[in-house]
Amino acid sequence: MTTDVIEQESHDDHHDDHKMKGIKRWLYTTNHKDIGTLYLWFAFIMLLTGGALAMVIRAELFQPGLQIVEPDFFNQLTTVHGLIMVFGAIMPAFTGFANWMIPMMIGAPDMALPRMNNWSFWILPFAFGILLSTFFMESGAPNFGWTFYAPLSTTYSNGSTAFFVFAVHIMGISSIMGAINIVVTIMNMRAPGMTYMKMPLFVWTFFITAYLLIAVMPVLAGVVTMLLTDTYFGTSFFDAAGGGDPVLFQHLFWFFGHPEVYIMILPAFGIVSTIIPAFARKKLFGYSSMVYATASIALLSFLVWAHHMFTTGMPLFGELFFMYCTMLIAVPTGVKVFNWVATMWRGSMSFETPMLFSIAFVILFTIGGFSGLMLALTPVDFQYHDTYFVVAHFHYVLVTGSLFSIYAGAYFWLPKWTGHMYNESLAKWHFWCSLISVNLLFFPMHFLGLAGMPRRIPDYALQFADFNKWVSIGGFAFGLSQLIFLAVVIKCIRGGEKAAAKPWDGAEGLEWTVASPAPYHTFSTPPKID
Amino acid sequence: MNKGDELQNLNNKDSAAITKNNQVIKKLVMIVFGMFAFGFALVPLYDVFCDITGLNGKTSTTAAAVYNVDQIDTKRIVTVQFISRTAQGIPWQFEPMVREIKVHPGEMKLVKFYAKNESTRDIIGQAVPSVSPGLAAAYFQKIECFCFTQQPLQANEEVEMALQFYVDPELPEDISTLTLSYTLYDVTGKVES
Numbered sequence: 001m002t003t004d005v006i007e008q009e010s011h012d013d014h015h016d017d018h019k020m021k022g023i024k025r026w027l028y029t030t031n032h033k034d035i036g037t038l039y040l041w042f043a044f045i046m047l048l049t050g051g052a053l054a055m056v057i058r059a060e061l062f063q064p065g066l067q068i069v070e071p072d073f074f075n076q077l078t079t080v081h082g083l084i085m086v087f088g089a090i091m092p093a094f095t096g097f098a099n100w101m102i103p104m105m106i107g108a109p110d111m112a113l114p115r116m117n118n119w120s121f122w123i124l125p126f127a128f129g130i131l132l133s134t135f136f137m138e139s140g141a142p143n144f145g146w147t148f149y150a151p152l153s154t155t156y157s158n159g160s161t162a163f164f165v166f167a168v169h170i171m172g173i174s175s176i177m178g179a180i181n182i183v184v185t186i187m188n189m190r191a192p193g194m195t196y197m198k199m200p201l202f203v204w205t206f207f208i209t210a211y212l213l214i215a216v217m218p219v220l221a222g223v224v225t226m227l228l229t230d231t232y233f234g235t236s237f238f239d240a241a242g243g244g245d246p247v248l249f250q251h252l253f254w255f256f257g258h259p260e261v262y263i264m265i266l267p268a269f270g271i272v273s274t275i276i277p278a279f280a281r282k283k284l285f286g287y288s289s290m291v292y293a294t295a296s297i298a299l300l301s302f303l304v305w306a307h308h309m310f311t312t313g314m315p316l317f318g319e320l321f322f323m324y325c326t327m328l329i330a331v332p333t334g335v336k337v338f339n340w341v342a343t344m345w346r347g348s349m350s351f352e353t354p355m356l357f358s359i360a361f362v363i364l365f366t367i368g369g370f371s372g373l374m375l376a377l378t379p380v381d382f383q384y385h386d387t388y389f390v391v392a393h394f395h396y397v398l399v400t401g402s403l404f405s406i407y408a409g410a411y412f413w414l415p416k417w418t419g420h421m422y423n424e425s426l427a428k429w430h431f432w433c434s435l436i437s438v439n440l441l442f443f444p445m446h447f448l449g450l451a452g453m454p455r456r457i458p459d460y461a462l463q464f465a466d467f468n469k470w471v472s473i474g475g476f477a478f479g480l481s482q483l484i485f486l487a488v489v490i491k492c493i494r495g496g497e498k499a500a501a502k503p504w505d506g507a508e509g510l511e512w513t514v515a516s517p518a519p520y521h522t523f524s525t526p527p528k529i530d
Numbered sequence: 531m532n533k534g535d536e537l538q539n540l541n542n543k544d545s546a547a548i549t550k551n552n553q554v555i556k557k558l559v560m561i562v563f564g565m566f567a568f569g570f571a572l573v574p575l576y577d578v579f580c581d582i583t584g585l586n587g588k589t590s591t592t593a594a595a596v597y598n599v600d601q602i603d604t605k606r607i608v609t610v611q612f613i614s615r616t617a618q619g620i621p622w623q624f625e626p627m628v629r630e631i632k633v634h635p636g637e638m639k640l641v642k643f644y645a646k647n648e649s650t651r652d653i654i655g656q657a658v659p660s661v662s663p664g665l666a667a668a669y670f671q672k673i674e675c676f677c678f679t680q681q682p683l684q685a686n687e688e689v690e691m692a693l694q695f696y697v698d699p700e701l702p703e704d705i706s707t708l709t710l711s712y713t714l715y716d717v718t719g720k721v722e723s
Contacts, residue, residue: 112551180558188550218562222569234720237573240658241617241715248576252569315664 019520027122030114032099033518037417038121039096040410044486046088046128047403051479053081058475060458061468072158074458075143080131082146086264087171088128090398093406094267095120095178098206101413102182104511104518105200107191107527112184120177127170134160145456147257150238150249154230161231165224172217172224179213182206191510193529197291200509201284204291205270208298212259212266215302220256223249247312254305262301265397266294268365268405269336272358274509275412276340279355280347281506286339293332300329310381319378326376330369337366352504353427357408360435361401368396371446386456389449395442407434407485412507414492415499419517422492430488433481440474602636603699609707610697612641614657620716621649622683624657627690635699643676643691643712647683655681656717662709669698670708680717 019025029035057077060068069077099117103110111117134141139159144152153161186207190199199207226237227249236242238249269290277284284290306314306322314322340362349355371393375381384390407430414422444467449455453464460468502512514522610633612626623646633639647653657677661667672678676691683689697708 113555176562180555180562183558184551184554187554188547214558214561215565218564218566219569222566226570226573236720239715240713241656241717242720243658245576248573251576252572255569255572313662313664 028118030110030118031520032103032111032114032117033417033520035111035117035121036096036098036100039092039099042121042124043089043091043093043096043406046084046092047482048486049132050081050084050089051482053077053084054475055479057081058472061460062472063469064460064462064465066459069458071458072140072143075145075456076135076141078456079142079145079148080135083131083142083167084128085398086146086260087168087175088124090264090402090406091175092124094206094209094264094402095175097267097271097406097409098178098182098210100417101511102185102203102206103189104514104522105203105509106186106189106194107510107523107529108185108189109521109524111181112189113181116177117181120174120181123170124174127167127174130163130170131167134163137163147253148224148227149253150227150230150246153227154238157231161227165228168224169221172221175213176217179210179217182210183214186210191523191526191529197288198529200270201273201287201290201294202270205266205273205294208294209263209266212263212298212301216256216259216263219252220260223252223256226252247309250309250312251306254308255302257308258305259298259301261394261397262297264402265365266298268361268402269294271405271409271412272340272361273336275354275358275408276343276362278412278504278507279352279358280344280349282343282347284339285342285345286335289335290339293335296332297329300325300332304329307376307381310378311385323376323378327373330373333369337362337369352411353422353424353431354408354412354504356428356431357404357411360431361404361408364396364400364404364439368393368401371396384449386454387449388445388453388455391455392442392445392449395445399442400438404434407431410485410489412504413511414489415503416511416516416518418492418496419499419515420492420496421499421503422488423496426484426488426491430481430484433484434478437474437477437481441471441478442474444471444474600636601699602634604634606635606699607632608635608697608701608705610639610695611707611709612643612712613709614643614712614714617713617715620653620655620714622647622653622655622714624655624712624714626712633697635697635701638673638694638696640692640694643693644688645681645683645691645714646688647685650685652682652684652718653716654718654721655683655714657681657712657714660711660713662711663705666701666705666708669701669705670710671696671698677712680721 020028026034026038029038054077056069057074060066060074099111102108131141137160142148142153142160142164143158144156148164153164186199186203196204226235229235230237230239230244236244238244238246240246273284273290304322304326306318307326310319310322344359351359371389375384375390375393411422411427414420448464448467448471451464453460499516501515503516504512510523510527511518513527609630611630612628614625616622616624623644625644627642627644631639631641643657645655659672659675659677661670672693672695674692674694676693681689681691
């Protein structure tokens with residue numbers, strides 16, 4: 001891939017930015033870079049908000065007994081923590097990456113639908129405003145778990161269900177609009193000569209993720225609508241008394257919920273697949289197998305939802321079907337891990353912070369994948385179900401998986417975004433503090449779960465006291481470590497060593513052919529691709 | 531190419547791009563609405579699926595149309611157990627008057643359940659049946675059941691409720707015990723609204 005850099009830059013110089021000043025620039029912006037920035041900052045604020053809730057949870061669990069919060073409030077904390085981290089932190093962060101990077105990677109001047117792009121971001125703060133406002137209401141915030149199982153969220157709701165439902169509706173609409181934008185951009189705005197199989201893997205993973213979003217977010221919207229009418233309008237979708245079925249809720253929810261977990265990990269695969277080749281100074285091993293593996297994970301994700309429901313009294317045939325389908329997902333995932341390792345094999349590696357986070361991702365995500373395989377085994381799942389083992393599993397894939405990939409990507413592209421190199425030693429502090437504390441935080445949870453500590457409880461049996469103390473210490477340390485990241489980013493925005501157009505010598509892709517910081521408008525004329 | 535041509539060219543290109551975008555958007559929006567509808571379609575589909583396969587222990591809440599058994603299989607004996615529970619918030623006493631009976635497949639039996647409204651207000655109850663093991667649900671045929679209708683009980687009223695059933699002789703050989711469980715719900719609010 002080559003482009004005429006000089007022509008590109010001189011072209012941009014003649015351009016007037018048409019930027020508005022102050023707050024209006026951000027409110028009215030249709031620029032993909034501005035919107036990407038908004039998404040990323042919003043996600044980080046939500047990460048800190050959800051993290052603050054987690055800190056209270058860990059403080060309560062620091063020792064057995066009830067110290068700080070009431071059990072009902074504890075349930076509200078776990079519920080809103082989950083909702084914020086899933087819908088407010090991880091998903092918007094990935095949409096931020098998509099907005100910033102996809103047009104630059106495929107040589108497009110902007111996203112295909114810039115005005116809709118503005119909308120899909122600006123409705124998000126309202127969704128989370130509604131959700132968080134319930135904390136200040138008499139009834140309290142949702143307390144039925146982020147999975148909002150009926151009848152907990154219907155018959156036994158504390159009155160927050162309506163706020164929860166509307167918040168989820170808005171988040172869903174935002175995600176769907178964002179996903180439509182990504183699909184249209186990738187299908188119609190690739191630079192001439194960039195065929196599908198020449199697209200960076202990053203773009204491929206977001207393309208497939210966007211399709212997943214379009215397919216399952218409407219199902220989520222349907223489920224919460226049923227929840228709303230069950231709670232307030234007397235329907236009986238999930239109410240056995242009126243002929244409904246609470247197990248149906250779980251089927252519908254997880255039909256959305258399982259593809260949702262791949263929505264949160266496939267983009268991470270894309271980011272890591274971009275970074276590892278750059279710092280191993282080798283081409284990505286098995287590009288096309290990566291594309292097919294991503295696609296097959298996405299397709300299989302529609303066939304495995306009931307592995308979340310093994311203990312609902314499913315017939316043996318159902319349990320076996322969902323068990324085998326789930327274990328089948330380990331095959332394409334294994335292909336990916338193999339390819340990352342093979343990319344590093346005999347590469348001339350260097351260990352800048354993006355690479356450190358990526359390597360940590362590969363190892364720790366694999367640990368999370370293995371505990372997922374254990375959970376997929378029906379007979380043992382009866383022991384692990386609803387214990388801290390599950391909590392350990394999904395935090396390994398979501399924190400050391402998705403979140404670490406987001407950090408890796410942020411460090412990787414910060415020079416492109418800000419025009420400055422970030423402070424490498426501070427970033428290394430962030431990495432090592434996070435790595436050590438995150439394992440102290442989540443690794444002992446495996447053993448707590450195996451020993452039988454249930455999830456979503458504010459108090460626990462005495463024998464779990466020591467491990468919980470260490471877990472809490474790890475939690476506080478991990479929480480504080482994220483402030484180092486904030487410091488790195490602010491420092492990097494305000495100044496620092498001037499970044500070259502391509503600060504990483506092994507990096508590849510069109511985004512490195514434009515100046516750093518990336519000009520407000522890039523690729524107004526499409527680049528040439530060989 | 532002069533300035534005017536260039537602009538014209540750009541506009542043509544833009545409108546071509548917009549039509550191309552609109553085609554994709556139209557398809558994607560159709561998927562979105564289709565999947566929203568699919569979510570709702572899953573509700574009846576789920577019932578049909580459970581009905582056909584007999585999964586989930588869902589047993590019919592309407593009477594078996596005809597008693598169409600050619601002969602009673604006197605060689606086999608199936609144990610039928612009855613259990614009952616009340617959902618949270620309904621102050622009724624509700625229990626089977628017989629805990630367990632042994633039947634030959636095809637043989638018609640009548641058992642009774644006892645219910646008493648122990649509160650001082652009138653309450654309408656609805657019993658929801660479930661059969662375990664789930665695969666046996668399709669072979670448990672009810673001729674008459676109090677679960678087919680709602681049960682209004684005045685304050686302190688008590689009632690004996692009948693259940694007439696037979697076990698289909700086609701019941702798989704490996705099933706020798708059936709458990710029929712009833713959960714009683716308070717539907718007063720739902721009926722009034």
